[in-house]
Amino acid sequence: MSKDTLMPLATLHAQVPKEVKIVEVGPRDGLQNELSVSTADKVALINQLSATGLRHIETGSFVSPKWVPQMADSAEVFQQINRVSGITYAALTPNMKGLALAIEAGADEIAVFASASEGFSQHNINCSIAESLKRFEPVIHHAREYGIAVRGYLSCVTDCPYDGPTLPAQTARIAQTLFNMGCYEISLGDTIGKATPLRFAAMLEACMEDMPVQTLAVHCHNTWGQALANIYQSLLMGVSTIDASVAGLGGCPYAPGASGNVATEDVVYLCEQSGISTGIDLMKLAEAGAAICRRLGKQPNSNAALALLAARYK
Ligand code: HMG
Ligand code: MG
Numbered sequence: 001m002s003k004d005t006l007m008p009l010a011t012l013h014a015q016v017p018k019e020v021k022i023v024e025v026g027p028r029d030g031l032q033n034e035l036s037v038s039t040a041d042k043v044a045l046i047n048q049l050s051a052t053g054l055r056h057i058e059t060g061s062f063v064s065p066k067w068v069p070q071m072a073d074s075a076e077v078f079q080q081i082n083r084v085s086g087i088t089y090a091a092l093t094p095n096m097k098g099l100a101l102a103i104e105a106g107a108d109e110i111a112v113f114a115s116a117s118e119g120f121s122q123h124n125i126n127c128s129i130a131e132s133l134k135r136f137e138p139v140i141h142h143a144r145e146y147g148i149a150v151r152g153y154l155s156c157v158t159d160c161p162y163d164g165p166t167l168p169a170q171t172a173r174i175a176q177t178l179f180n181m182g183c184y185e186i187s188l189g190d191t192i193g194k195a196t197p198l199r200f201a202a203m204l205e206a207c208m209e210d211m212p213v214q215t216l217a218v219h220c221h222n223t224w225g226q227a228l229a230n231i232y233q234s235l236l237m238g239v240s241t242i243d244a245s246v247a248g249l250g251g252c253p254y255a256p257g258a259s260g261n262v263a264t265e266d267v268v269y270l271c272e273q274s275g276i277s278t279g280i281d282l283m284k285l286a287e288a289g290a291a292i293c294r295r296l297g298k299q300p301n302s303n304a305a306l307a308l309l310a311a312r313y314k
Contacts, residue, residue, distance in 0.1 A: 007275070008274065008275025008276070009235065009236075009274040009275055009276060010275060010276070011275075013236050015213075015236065015237060015238035016235050016236060016238070016274075016276065017235065017238065017239075017240035017276060018275075018276065018277065019240070019276060019277040019278070019279070020235075020240050020241065020242055020271055020276055020277070020278055021055065021056060021240065021241045021242070022054060022055075022056070022241075022242055022243075022244055022264060022267060022268070022278055022280060023056045023058065023187070023217060023241060023242070023243045023244070024049055024054045024056060024057045024058065024244065024245070024246060024264055025058045025219070025243050025244065025245050025250065025261060026045070026049070026058075026245040026246040026247065026249050026250065026261075026264065026289075026292070027042055027045055027046050027049070027057060027058060027059050027060065027077070028058040028059065028060055028061050028071070028091075028092060029058065029243075029245055029249070029250040029251075029252070029260075029261055030245045030246065030247070030249025030250040030260065030261070030292075031045075031070060031071075031249065032061065032068055032070050032071050032250075032251075032252070032253065033070070033249070033250055033251040033252070033253060033260075034070060034249070034296060035070065037070070037295070037296070039073045039076050039077060039080065040080075041292065041295045042060075042073070042077045043077055043080045043081050044291070044292075045246075045288060045291070045292045046059055046077065046081045046089075047081060047082050048284075048287070048288040048291060049246060049285075049288050050081070050082065050083075050084040050087055051084075051284060052280050052281050052284040052285045052288060053278070053279045053280040053281050053284075054087065054264075054280055054285075055086060055087055055088065055279065056087070056088045056090065057087060057088070057089055057090070058090045058091070058092070058111070059074070059077060059078060059081065059089045059090060059091060059107070060073075060074025060075075060077050060078065060091050060092075060105075061074055061091055061092030061093070061098075062074055062075075062091055062092065062093050062094075062097075062098035062099075062101040062102045062105070062107075063092060063093075063094050063098060064094075067253075068253060070253075074091060074101075074105065075101060075104070075105045078091070078105035078106055078107060079105065079106075088108045088109050089106075089107060089108050089109075090107060090108060090109040090110065090111060090151065091105070091107040091109075091110055091111070092110070092111050092112075092113060092153075093110045093111070093112065093139060093143075094112065094113065094125050094135070095135055095139060096138055096139055096142070098110075098139075099139050099142060099143055102148075103143075103146060103148070107148070108148070109148060109149045109150070109151060110139075110143050110148055110149075110150055110151070111150065111151040111152065111153055111187075112136040112139055112140065112150060112151075112152055112153070112178070112183065113125070113152075113153035113154075113155065114129060114132050114133060114136070114152065114153065114154055114155070114174060114178060115129060115132070115154070115155040115156050115160070116129075116154055116155065116156050116157050116160075116166045116170055116171040116174050116175075117155075117156040117160030117162065117163040117166050117170075118163060119160050119161070119162025119163040120155055120156045120160050120161065120162060120163070120191065120254070120255065122162075123162060123254045124155070124252065124254040124255075129174065133174075133177060133178075133181070136152075136178075136181065137181065140181050140182040140183065141182070144182055149184050150182060150183050150184065151183060151184065151185050151186075151187060151217075152175075152178035152179065152181075152183030152185070152186045152187070153186075153187045153189055153219065154171065154174055154175050154178065154186055154187065154188055154189060155189040155191040155252075155255075156189070156191050156192070157171040157175075157188045157189055157190060157191075157195075157203050158171070158190055158194065158195040158199050158200060158203050159190070159191075159192055159194040159195060160191075160192075161191070161192050161255050161256055161257065161258070166203075168202050168203045168205070168206035168207075169206055171188070171203050171206065171207065172203075172206035172207045172209065172210065172211075175188065175207050175211065175216075176207075176210050176211055179211055179215060184215070185215050185216070185217055185241060186207075186211070186215060186216055186217065187217040187218070187219045187241075187243055188203065188204070188207065188216060188217065188218050188219060189219040189220075189221075189243075190218075190219070190220045190221055190227075190230065191221060191252060191255045191258055192221060192223055192255050192257065192258045193220065193221035193222050193223030193224050193226065193227060193258060193259060194223060194224050194226075195220075195226060195230055196224075196226050196229070196230070197226070197229050197230055197232070197233040200218075200230040200233055200234070201233050201237065204216070204218075204233075204234060204237055204239070205237075208237070213237065213238040213239060213240075214240065216239055216241070217239070217241035217242065217243055218230065218231060218234045218239055218241075218242055218243065219243035219261070220243075220261065220262050221250070221251065221255075221258050221259060221260065221261055221262070222248060222259055222260060222261065222262050222263075222301075223257065223258055223259040227261070227262035228262060228266055228267070228270060231262060231267060231270070232270065235271075235274070235276065242262075242267055242271075243261065244261055244262050244263065244264035244266075244267045245260055245261035245262070245263065245264060246263070246264045246265070246285060246288055246289040246292065246302075247263060247264075247265070247289030247290070247292060247293050247300035247301055247302055247305065248260040248261065248262065248263035248266075248300065248301030248302050249261070249292070249296075249301070259301075260301055263289070263300070263301055263302030263303075263304065263305065264280075264285060264289070264302075265282060265285055265286050265289060265300070265302040265304040265305040265308070266302050266303060266304045266305075268280045268282050268285060268304070269282060269304035282304070282308060283308060283312070285305075286300070286302070286304070286305040286308050286309055287309075289302060289305050290305065290309060
């Protein structure tokens with residue numbers, strides 16, 4: 001059956017969005033986990049992604065180079081990319097120092113990142129959840145005064161590599177706190193990719209009790225192969241912002257065993273085939289993923305990209 005004859009998913013389920021925003025996190029979440037990627041290769045990837053129809057590209061992070069040396073050249077990356085009007089080039093900032101560097105580099109948007117579990121908070125940003133929220137207060141305040149929108153990440157929303165399962169009510173409480181502090185959107189991260197749809201839905205349901213679904217995004221790592229299933233579940237519940245990483249690159253250096261994010265190519269294929277518009281050219285995206293993977297000496301971790309590229313070269 002051709003795509004044109006399919007009934008859009010939104011016709012079957014009223015809550016399903018007709019279009020989604022994809023937040024491309026490959027240049028940050030993807031490359032923070034790869035050793036020795038040159039600045040030129042990062043810039044080439046972002047420039048190629050900028051021509052795919054993506055509207056939001058996480059370009060780097062201004063974190064301590066002692067903690068994540070892979071992101072130490074984020075200022076140079078911001079300086080060297082060819083910015084395309086209409087695209088938001090965003091950066092992660094854990095503290096005021098990161099914010100100052102992000103502003104200097106010309107980031108369009110910043111993101112603070114907290115954890116729903118104490119263990120990951122300590123390991124990832126060296127402080128408790130409460131201390132991190134206190135630390136974010138001036139970051140959010142000054143960014144907003146400067147006219148820079150702030151996204152909030154919440155990690156380990158269902159499972160933590162150090163503390164085990166996270167209760168949905170705990171995730172919902174911190175998500176709402178970040179929202180009330182001034183984050184316009186909360187990205188709910190299954191950092192170790194362990195959730196399955198029913199548990200993911202319970203977590204989302206808890207968050208949606210107090211927050212509008214339009215303010216929630218999902219950020220699914222694919223360690224256990226459940227990311228697309230959790231994203232499909234999220235779409236059924238009305239979520240319309242999805243984080244993804246081209247070629248399935250990624251992971252977090254402080255989440256042992258966690259693999260890459262869901263591949264952007266797979267999300268685009270799922271959405272477009274379900275009648276949900278992404279605005280993204282899948283072939284251009286697959287080519288961008290293949291190009292960075294050639295530089296990294298690996299295959300794209302995306303079934304859709306591999307199938308599409310194989311079909312083209314038949
Ligand atoms: P700390 O050691 O407690 O902080 O780290 P500190 O204030 O004592 O600083 C230590 C050194 O780093 C100092 O340098 C600071 O100046 C410097 P020294 O005086 O020793 O030469 N420093 C900085 N340099 C540049 N930019 C900065 C900065 N801050 C301090 N912003 C800190 C605390 C938060 C800084 C550290 O733990 C850190 O940088 N952590 C970041 C870890 C990280 O990036 N993890 C990956 C991103 S999160 C993720 O991937 C999850 C996500 O994808 C969602 C999901 O999947 O769930 C978002
Ligand atoms: Mg992540």
